[in-house]
Amino acid sequence: MASTAAWAPREIKAAEGGGPEELLRRVDALEGGLTDALTREKALVFRGFGITPDTLDPVLDRLLPNRLAYVHGNSPRTKVGGNVYTSTEYPQEYTISMHNEMSYAHAWPARLAFFCQITPGGGGATPVLDAALWLRSLDAQVRDAFADGVRYVQNLHDGYGLGKSWQDTFETSDRGEVETFLKGAGAEWTWRRDGSLRVESLRPATTVHPVTGTEVWFNQADQWHPAGLGDDTAKELAQILSEDELPQSVTFADGSPIPAEYVLQIRDRGLEHAVDVDWRAGDLLLIDNLLLAHGRRPYTGDRRVLVAMSD
Incomplete structure (x- = not known):
């Protein structure tokens, strides 16, 4: 558009x-x-x-x-x-x-x-x-719902599977290096028996530019949410994996689900105002x-x- x-x-x-x-x-x-x-x-x-x-x-x-x-x-x-x-x-x-x-x-x-x-x-x-315009374009109800931030979840396989491996994601095959990085990032992680890695990270939904002081929409909730993938892709993934097993997913900060209609509004208004x-x-x-x-x-x-x- x-x-x-x-x-x-x-x-x-x-x-x-x-x-x-x-x-x-x-x-x-x-x-x-x-x-x-x-x-x-x-x-x-x-x-x-x-x-x-x-x-x-x-x-x-x-x-x-x-x-x-x-x-x-x-x-x-x-x-x-x-x-x-x-x-x-x-x-x-x-x-x-x-x-x-x-x-x-x-x-x-x-x-x-x-x-x-x-x-x-x-x-x-x-x-x-303009990420400040994106923030302003969202309904107040949506902005308020994200006030406490978002929780990102990654399920990274050990070389075979959907999505990226943890080796590709962190550009290393050394588990110690990965753990040092994640500790510094304030993330929570779990190594699983099959060698895969689950990572959870709590992040803000907006941030402020260090020079201009402008508050901007600054998260990827719509890209990490199944609703943002489109109906067909989301349905296909749902037949293969539970939401908790997806390569990546997102919730509100407290772990509660983000409504699909919020995700679609975020995605569509962003594209509408883009140049x-x-x-x-x-x-x-x-x-x-x-x-x-x-x-x-x-x-x-x-x-x-x-x-x-x-x-």
Whole structure:
């Protein structure tokens, strides 16, 4: 659905013949510097600078000074370089709903960079959404219901099963490293006889941007809830697993169920207010991960978008 929002990402276009070096010069020339510009604009789109996988690293080094590994990430991705990953590997005919990266975790990236390596055959935009607008768009009843936060549950298999393994999730096969991470994250966990790992994490539903003081919707309840998967997928999973056995699920903080109608409102209003960023090979999108949520529109043909993140 087309958005009526006045806000849109700031586009920075290359001069004729400009390359990655010009992009870096343009970044250095931003008023107040990159950090101030990104806080002010929420998102920057760089177009026409001829970025390729071979020239991507120096650009990311400037935009993301401390690239992070995708540890404790729940999305299926492939690592393709120095803390550079494929965007979520989800069937191309489906929409990926709006979310702030790793808002279910105890720590999350402050910035995300998306690089288009292969232009989509059709569709495939990355929608971005003002997370404060998302919060305001929800009915007061829904906002109030989430006041105490949410409880995320992960069932991570030991190499075979639905969803991700704990080894892929934490990028290690050392149980001690996993436990050290989870202890630091304030999570609860249980190792099971079959080698799988169950993790429960209590997190807030909103957060406040450290610079602007803006309160934003900041959780992934709709993506972790069966209702957010669509009726057919939810029914198929229900025939295989109980809700307590799903690879991932979510409840209110006290363990009570989140009504499906709340989940659908959150998902649908997020998509309704989003602004699409269309892709051509070489484009790069930089976003503030607290101020903006993001997703993916369905597409046809090929599409390859890489993502990296930093604190």
